[in-house]
Amino acid sequence: MSERSVPIRVLIAKPGLDGHDRxxxxxxxxxxxxxxxxxxxGIRRSTEAIIAAAIEEDVDVVGLSILSxxxxxxxxxxxxxxxxxxxxxxxxxxxGIIPEEDRPGLAAAGITAVFGPGSTIGEIATHLRAxxxxx
Amino acid sequence: MHDGxxxxxxxxxxxxxxxxxxxxxxxxxxxxxxxxSAVERGGSEADALIAAALxxxxxxxSASQRVVGVTGAPGAGKSSLxxxxxxxxxxxxxxxxxxxxxxxxAITGGALLGDRVRIDERPDDPGRFMRSIxxxxxxxxxxxxxxxASLLVEAEGFDLIFIETVGAGQADLxxxxxxxxxxxxxxxxxxxxxxxxxxxxxxSAQLIxxxxxxxxxxxxxxxxxxxxxxxxxxxxxxxxxxxAESRGIAELLAAIDAAAAARAADTSAPxxxxxxxxxxxLVAAAEARLASRLEGAESSGALAALAxxxxxxxxxxxxxIDDLLGPGR
Numbered sequence: 299m300s301e302r303s304v305p306i307r308v309l310i311a312k313p314g315l316d317g318h319d320r321x322x323x324x325x326x327x328x329x330x331x332x333x334x335x336x337x338x339x340g341i342r343r344s345t346e347a348i349i350a351a352a353i354e355e356d357v358d359v360v361g362l363s364i365l366s367x368x369x370x371x372x373x374x375x376x377x378x379x380x381x382x383x384x385x386x387x388x389x390x391x392x393x394g395i396i397p398e399e400d401r402p403g404l405a406a407a408g409i410t411a412v413f414g415p416g417s418t419i420g421e422i423a424t425h426l427r428a429x430x431x432x433x
Numbered sequence: 434m435h436d437g438x439x440x441x442x443x444x445x446x447x448x449x450x451x452x453x454x455x456x457x458x459x460x461x462x463x464x465x466x467x468x469x470s471a472v473e474r475g476g477s478e479a480d481a482l483i484a485a486a487l488x489x490x491x492x493x494x495s496a497s498q499r500v501v502g503v504t505g506a507p508g509a510g511k512s513s514l515x516x517x518x519x520x521x522x523x524x525x526x527x528x529x530x531x532x533x534x535x536x537x538x539a540i541t542g543g544a545l546l547g548d549r550v551r552i553d554e555r556p557d558d559p560g561r562f563m564r565s566i567x568x569x570x571x572x573x574x575x576x577x578x579x580x581x582a583s584l585l586v587e588a589e590g591f592d593l594i595f596i597e598t599v600g601a602g603q604a605d606l607x608x609x610x611x612x613x614x615x616x617x618x619x620x621x622x623x624x625x626x627x628x629x630x631x632x633x634x635x636x637s638a639q640l641i642x643x644x645x646x647x648x649x650x651x652x653x654x655x656x657x658x659x660x661x662x663x664x665x666x667x668x669x670x671x672x673x674x675x676x677a678e679s680r681g682i683a684e685l686l687a688a689i690d691a692a693a694a695a696r697a698a699d700t701s702a703p704x705x706x707x708x709x710x711x712x713x714x715l716v717a718a719a720e721a722r723l724a725s726r727l728e729g730a731e732s733s734g735a736l737a738a739l740a741x742x743x744x745x746x747x748x749x750x751x752x753x754i755d756d757l758l759g760p761g762r
């Protein structure tokens with residue numbers, strides 16, 4: 299078989315207990331329309347389940363949507379779990395309600411970008427295309 | 434329930450292998466996931482991975498491995514039913530893999546793969562594996578890499594492999610080519626008698642289940658299907674189940690095992706068993722080469738030149754096809 303060019307694969311997940319997935323669904327749909335392969339996992343997922351899904355789906359990007367306020371504990375856990383599983387080159391970004399003062403800590407934990415309310419799909423797609431691993 | 438005793442006997446005959454894969458190595462989900470990605474990309478790495486999987490299978494695969502195609506209209510409850518079946522199979526110690534196929538957009542190439550929403554994730558269970566696969570321009574209900582991905586999963590020693598296809602109704606029968614067994618999932622509203630007599634998926638399914646049996650009308654839907662199918666030469670059993678209420682799931686799994694075992698023993702329509710996946714992979718690769726030749730002819734202008742020659746009566750159609758693909762019929 300000859301080699302084909304392939305879309306960037308993105309896992310969209312909602313860690314923790316908040317059940318508001320409107321934003322995550324809009325993003326999943328929007329990224330699909332931008333040509334990404336989006337795996338949507340649904341609400342109330344444990345960080346362990348998100349990590350396992352990212353490994354099984356061999357995604358290039360994990361996008362974490364969080365509105366519950368638990369971002370400072372949950373998001374670094376996902377990054378650490380991915381790295382521990384050997385997925386060192388998976389880009390991890392976040393979206394949702396995350397206060398400005400918490401962002402440096404998330405950046406230090408390996409979250410390359412935080413997209414708050416008002417972020418456009420185009421802006422997010424551009425970031426993912428620029429930073430997702432090539433293969 | 435059809436053939437209840439036989440079905441249970443067949444289920445008992447299945448040997449669980451809740452341990453290392455056929456090669457004796459520990460299962461590595463990341464390695465399998467990366468191999469599936471490589472097969473999706475194609476190229477020489479893909480060919481090498483498939484060859485290695487076939488070598489592992491030839492060296493010692495379990496004869497009780499089953500690949501079950503699951504198809505049906507959107508909303509019939511395919512994903513939920515597979516999740517319920519997986520739980521029952523896991524409880525019996527069988528390792529379960531799910532390949533869930535969803536369509537890619539023909540325009541953007543993007544895809545929204547949402548089958549994990551219906552799966553209760555069990556991240557600490559190495560006896561489960563799930564992968565979402567986009568059809569990626571194959572223009573089919575089934576990805577052209579489904580057969581190859583299935584072979585990779587089989588080589589990891591999974592006992593029960595579900596391949597869920599987009600509910601294309603009567604449009605695509607590719608799943609019948611590669612699966613050991615096709616399970617058609619119907620909702621309680623669907624399946625009138627005339628529909629049951631139509632050609633298509635109903636013909637290629639060895640087993641039919643009316644899901645959502647907790648809802649009103651399910652019994653009647655099953656009756657209508659049975660009555661419509663009664664004129665067929667070999668009518669598939671029609672079962673009732675409810676994924677939501679976990680009803681009829683163990684019986685459905687037993688029926689799947691019985692029908693798959695019967696089909697595996699039937700050598701009247703080769704290729705049988707794993708050779709189905711190999712043949713389906715061969716067909717997919719041949720179709721990809723054909724598509725690439727035609728695209729090449731389109732972009733080089735050869736197609737336009739041949740069209741003009743045909744229109745002017747200078748070249749017969751068969752001769753033009755020989756020009757495109759090489760001689761032969």
